[in-house]
Amino acid sequence: MNDRNKIIYTLILLINITPYLYVFYNFKKINFNIDGIIGFYPIFGFLACISLIIIAKILAVVLKKGDTYYD
Numbered sequence: 001m002n003d004r005n006k007i008i009y010t011l012i013l014l015i016n017i018t019p020y021l022y023v024f025y026n027f028k029k030i031n032f033n034i035d036g037i038i039g040f041y042p043i044f045g046f047l048a049c050i051s052l053i054i055i056a057k058i059l060a061v062v063l064k065k066g067d068t069y070y071d
Contacts, residue, residue: 034040
């Protein structure tokens, strides 16, 4: 078996085993003081979305190929 097949089989195994790990998770809610702020989760989601967009823009600039790349 070559390395590529080993990687694929390992990923499939990990993906199939991961859902069963919830048995070991402690489901008691952890409370932080910031959770009590009204509108915390919408603001957090908005900021996370904006940060993902900014990261994508930065990666686009960093990974961009030159105009003559395919010539």
